[in-house]
Amino acid sequence: MKIEYKVYFSNAVLIGLIVLLGSFALHDLNQILTKFRFTVIADELNASFLAMRLAEKNFILYRDPAVLVGIEGMIDDAADSLDEVKDDITRAVGLENYSRLRAYMDDYALMIGEARRHASVGSQPSEEMQKRLRHAGQRLKEFSESMTSLEQRRVGAIIAKSKSVLLYSVWGIVLFALLFTHLIVANIGLSLRKVVELTQSISKGHYEKIEEKPTSDEMGAVISAINVMASELQRREQEILQSKRLASIGILVAGVAHELNNPLNNISMIAQTYAEVYDHLGRGQRIDFMHRVEEQTERLRVIIKNLLDFSRPKERHRVKNDVNRVVHKTVDLVQNMLDVSNIQLRLKLADNLPAVYIDEHQVQQVLVNISTNAIQAMGDSGELLIASRYLADSGDAEIEIRDTGKGIEPKFLDHIFDPFFTTKEDGGTGLGLWVSYGIIKNHGGNLRVESSVGDGTAFFITLPSYMKIKECSDDETQHHDN
Amino acid sequence: MTKHSIMIIDDEKIVGDMARLSLEQDGYEVETFLDGRSALDRLEVRPFDVVVTDLKMKGVDGLQVLRTVKKRHPKTVVIMITAFANLDVAIEALRDDVHDFFPKPVKLKELKASIERALGKDGGH
Numbered sequence A: 001m002k003i004e005y006k007v008y009f010s011n012a013v014l015i016g017l018i019v020l021l022g023s024f025a026l027h028d029l030n031q032i033l034t035k036f037r038f039t040v041i042a043d044e045l046n047a048s049f050l051a052m053r054l055a056e057k058n059f060i061l062y063r064d065p066a067v068l069v070g071i072e073g074m075i076d077d078a079a080d081s082l083d084e085v086k087d088d089i090t091r092a093v094g095l096e097n098y099s100r101l102r103a104y105m106d107d108y109a110l111m112i113g114e115a116r117r118h119a120s121v122g123s124q125p126s127e128e129m130q131k132r133l134r135h136a137g138q139r140l141k142e143f144s145e146s147m148t149s150l151e152q153r154r155v156g157a158i159i160a161k162s163k164s165v166l167l168y169s170v171w172g173i174v175l176f177a178l179l180f181t182h183l184i185v186a187n188i189g190l191s192l193r194k195v196v197e198l199t200q201s202i203s204k205g206h207y208e209k210i211e212e213k214p215t216s217d218e219m220g221a222v223i224s225a226i227n228v229m230a231s232e233l234q235r236r237e238q239e240i241l242q243s244k245r246l247a248s249i250g251i252l253v254a255g256v257a258h259e260l261n262n263p264l265n266n267i268s269m270i271a272q273t274y275a276e277v278y279d280h281l282g283r284g285q286r287i288d289f290m291h292r293v294e295e296q297t298e299r300l301r302v303i304i305k306n307l308l309d310f311s312r313p314k315e316r317h318r319v320k321n322d323v324n325r326v327v328h329k330t331v332d333l334v335q336n337m338l339d340v341s342n343i344q345l346r347l348k349l350a351d352n353l354p355a356v357y358i359d360e361h362q363v364q365q366v367l368v369n370i371s372t373n374a375i376q377a378m379g380d381s382g383e384l385l386i387a388s389r390y391l392a393d394s395g396d397a398e399i400e401i402r403d404t405g406k407g408i409e410p411k412f413l414d415h416i417f418d419p420f421f422t423t424k425e426d427g428g429t430g431l432g433l434w435v436s437y438g439i440i441k442n443h444g445g446n447l448r449v450e451s452s453v454g455d456g457t458a459f460f461i462t463l464p465s466y467m468k469i470k471e472c473s474d475d476e477t478q479h480h481d482n
Numbered sequence B: 001m002t003k004h005s006i007m008i009i010d011d012e013k014i015v016g017d018m019a020r021l022s023l024e025q026d027g028y029e030v031e032t033f034l035d036g037r038s039a040l041d042r043l044e045v046r047p048f049d050v051v052v053t054d055l056k057m058k059g060v061d062g063l064q065v066l067r068t069v070k071k072r073h074p075k076t077v078v079i080m081i082t083a084f085a086n087l088d089v090a091i092e093a094l095r096d097d098v099h100d101f102f103p104k105p106v107k108l109k110e111l112k113a114s115i116e117r118a119l120g121k122d123g124g125h
């Protein structure tokens, strides 16, 4: 259900509860009002009944028949007002009680009438009659009073009931509102937390999705939107990577054309000249010509090999390996170069490195390429530092190769990884860093450079740990291992 | 008749070596240079009838050689060769009065024919 509807629903329930509570309260109030009206009437009646009884006592004491007339008048008044408010009274105490009251009253009136008739003829009311008269009066007064007090108690009970109903319902409504709000908010909070986690992981470049089926509410809509965004971002990134690759293929093709053209032209010129001057050449010269052809084909072979290295399938011989071991092997390979150039080597290898998952040969090639560049940049003296370290943040292993050479001019920094970019007068293919970058990227790692002209250059190679690769791309490796 | 002189500039050593062998056999006087700078230095000392230069070179490139030559020795014929068959550069070079333009791989016969044409025309005056 949509959160919007949930909120509507909960509000409707709350309004319903409040209306219900209101009508309860109204009902109780009405009841109290009726009872109250009754007690007001009853009080009046009780007062006149009291007056009647006083008069009755006077009559018995002084035997004045005029008193009886007064009582009769009072009874008539009471009867009139009783009739007048009959509805109110029956509503309050029921028809039965009303009738009883009336009956008692009529009884009493009858008694009074009888007493008056006796008195008017001068005869004394008998003991018996006096008793009956007193009894009827007593009964009327007591009944009326008992009913009044009963009704008063009832009013008290109704008020108490209303009070507790009100109290409990208010608590109930408050609890319901709290509970429902909590449910909705908790739901939103949960979804929001997922969204936050997702956006964080997206910003780190992991285009994950919230896998569970999105709920049908607004948060569900947000989550599906974010999922769509994640896959769209991933697609875009791949497009960018693709177009970068295309751009670099463009550079590459132009470079290949140029690089291949030179040795090709050389071979072609050697062949043409060879044919032209053949007759004038001695045996040694002819062999020299062919050697030069051979040299040029070797040049071509190196270029082609580098190109192939770069385009080779990704994970050919990747195995679990130790970074320091690869570093040591590389050092063996470049040691001679170091000695010739009188360069000091300093190794700073960490012993807490995670295992990596690499094609040893390829990574060694990267280290050799970078070390060779470093040695060439230093010339006749300097220090080559090769350090390895554990990057706690990412769990990756890092290799740093730092030289004290001439450094790289800032304007070249953006181009050193381009194919065929070289500043070397002779012997530079400009493919070393380009190939290295490709290899490291294929390993899921990163290759970056820091350099300052005059001070030296440092290359940083990061390689993801074996654990991370196994966790992240189990299925990917399976696809490539066929 | 004095020998015509030809200057060849290319950072690929073989180009100079081969062109020299071939051209010397045809009776030209040939000097080769591996970069634009040293070639221009040499041009300060003496003129050449024909300059054959590579376009893309480190430091002083073929276009700079062309401009300098045309300024100093307007009668010298300049022929451009390059491994980079880029048309934009070709057009710019031609506008700057280059005699001919050869993409690598160069056909020696065509190059020599072009040189002969240039010198023939020149000799005609």
Ligand SMILES: Nc1ncnc2c1ncn2[C@@H]1O[C@H](COP(=O)(O)OP(=O)(O)O)[C@@H](O)[C@H]1O
Binding pocket: A369, A373, A374, A375, A377, A403, A405, A406, A407, A408, A412, A416, A417, A421, A422, A423, A424, A427, A428, A429, A430, A431, A432, A433, A434, A457
């Ligand atoms: N350690 C370094 N110090 C200075 N310059 C460097 C260093 N490493 C690379 N470079 C620059 O990057 C360019 C490209 O390197 P690379 O791709 O290995 O090709 P190459 O070594 O054949 O020139 C080099 O020509 C050089 O200008």
Ligand SMILES: [Mg+2]
Binding pocket: A369, A372, A373, A430, A432, A433
């Ligand atoms: Mg290199």
